[in-house]
Amino acid sequence: MGEAVVEAGGIVYALDRLPEPSDDFLAAQNRIDPATTAGSLHYRRVDVSNNKDLNDVITSTADEHGKLNGAIAAAGIQQLTPAIDYTPADAARMLQVNYTGVLMTAQACARSILKHKTPDASLVLIASMSGLIANKGLLSPVYNSSKAAVIQLARNLAMEWSKPRDDDGVPGIRVNCLSPGHIVTPMVERNFEEVEGLREMWEEANMMGRLSRPQEFGGAGVFLLGRASSFMTGSNLVIDGGHTAW
Template identity: 55%
Template sequence: MASKTLVRRVAGASSVWRAVSRVRPEPLRLAPIFAPLQSRFTSSNARHSEDRAPYEKSESVGNRALSQFDISGKVFIVTGGGRGLGLCLAQGLVEAGGRVHCLDRLEQPDPAFGESAERLKREVGGELIYHRVDVTDNDALETVIADIGAERQRLDGLIAAAAIQQVTPALDYASADIAKMLSVNYTGVFLSARACARQMHKYKIQGSICLIASMSGTIANRGFIAPVYNSSKAAVVQLAKNLAMEWGRMNPDGSGGIRVNAISPGHIMTPMVEENFRRGEASKEEWENNNMLGRLSRPDEYKAAALFLLSRASSYMTGSNVIIDGGTTAW
């Protein structure tokens, strides 16, 4: 009797399995920035379209979950985007479908900018647009950002990455150098965020702003004497919280709803850091020993985090500081 019951159960389970096996879910499609993972989920190169619903609309789960990273048709600004980390983050936004305007004070962007622009146009049909402007020049900055917003009647996001560095002991720091450092690293970030927020309010875009701070805004780096740089990055972390508080609520006219967060990178291998090593201002070995992974980071390791903060994937996140430092601050 027991054996007959067991046979019936197995047969029933088998019929359910046959029914389920005939259902073929649509393959998961990822944004281009996640291309290295694509082959794990689907062999199709077709891109998943998105309805661009507002933040208030719930997203379906399952095979459409990662569509929240799709920023196709959206317009972004990256300050400090002519080279280095800013350029790398701008590339990530283009790879995910964004139209990206890079602002920098360089008369001509780094040669890597032109190479990136050509590659992105060829591979994903995206575009990097360069504008020469100093983030400390409020009038020029407001004009450029207003023109960018007017082009397509929208501005969806900002990455404020423009910054300078100076290694000088506190006892030797000239007041003019302090003012210069803060004018770029703090005031320039403030002015950039404000100019972009004005356009978001004007076109009633629930945008997202990402301020590039540093783990140096949370700790004093061993073996690296940069008191003003570190202080300026601490100010950027606090600025993100205050702007998030001011701009987060929706207004009766439909404006507002702007999210503001910060990313605090750890030590990154860039030409500027290599110059620090060459001058003896820092030790590569010491910096590697100071984190839990035993190595320095690469600029491309911050692409996905920036995309997360500027996309609908982080729609309930604001006023936060995302520390990505290989565990340096976790000891």
């Protein structure tokens, strides 16, 4: 999605906890042709569970440009454990990243958007169809619950932030949610290694008979951040190959 926003002319900052950007990030950066796009892709190190660092990075980035047009909050971790074996520490760790990290990211971005009075700002929270269903063949009760919480969070942030602030003329901030179906990512590939036959089960579970690729969500990111979705807030966009439509 970051690449797609760059291709549309956006200045994109990818935030992650790695000390140095991954090879995938560097490859994406190298694919950008400055002769054909005004966009650019940058990296900032931050762990979303460290709220002070998160606020500092987002604030300094927005201050550098004098605005913040939007953000995609996508931090998430997975743990395959039967519910009966989950410990409080396991649950707290996952919710700290998947839910609280997303909330604090949205909060920090909203502060900068309001500070700089950025018009047409939009926040996108990445949930999952796992927030709507129980994933067949995968014991991930807390992960699924965290994604359901993100869907509800988007509705509530939209309720609070979508209207313009009459006292100082600051425009409202649209907040929407994106719920992908199964995507072949490194995290999901590890699931396939842990659970025999899981890939085949998932491929048969949607109407297209295959899993998605990350680049298939680029257009959704551009749509949700941009003016094409100017009357859309508090919504959950489900893109799952028909998995939840049976």
